Amino acid sequence: MNTTLNTIFARHQHRDGALLPILHDIQHELGYVPDEAVPLIARALNLSRAEVHGVITYYHHFRRTPPDRHVVHVCCAEACQANGSEALANHAAARLQQGDIAMEPVYCLGLCSIGPAIQIDETTLHARVTPEKFDALIAALGEQS
Numbered sequence: 715m716n717t718t719l720n721t722i723f724a725r726h727q728h729r730d731g732a733l734l735p736i737l738h739d740i741q742h743e744l745g746y747v748p749d750e751a752v753p754l755i756a757r758a759l760n761l762s763r764a765e766v767h768g769v770i771t772y773y774h775h776f777r778r779t780p781p782d783r784h785v786v787h788v789c790c791a792e793a794c795q796a797n798g799s800e801a802l803a804n805h806a807a808a809r810l811q812q813g814d815i816a817m818e819p820v821y822c823l824g825l826c827s828i829g830p831a832i833q834i835d836e837t838t839l840h841a842r843v844t845p846e847k848f849d850a851l852i853a854a855l856g857e858q859s
């Protein structure tokens with residue numbers, strides 16, 4: 715981690731307002747901003763640890779723990795609800811209770827007429843998702859990993 719941080723510090727340290735670009739780069743490289751990085755960032759920018767910590771916690775964008783490997787967004791907006799997204803969300807929550815796949819609600823994925831809709835990892839959209847189709851998609855995700 716220290717080599718990565720030093721590279722990032724060297725890239726931005728000389729700039730005014732370097733903290734945010736440094737935090738963005740750390741999250742991009744490591745997937746999150748580890749607590750152990752806070753004192754190193756503070757020293758590099760001549761800030762207090764509280765100042766660095768305050769910025770990290772102020773912006774919800776910054777993660778303080780490693781991300782889940784996969785995120786499944788289940789649409790919970792009105793049109794998908796009319797097509798059974800609530801039951802699908804309950805099924806998904808039970809199915810994903812363990813493991814490293816997170817489920818997050820989302821409010822419209824643009825597939826309103828062919829819901830319920832889900833999106834896997836910000837990239838792949840799926841329509842008319844039944845619990846059985848959901849299980850098959852999650853199983854395929856596990857095989858890819």
Ligand code: FES
Nearest residue numbers: 789794823825826
């Ligand atoms: S309401 Fe679910 S995709 Fe639009």
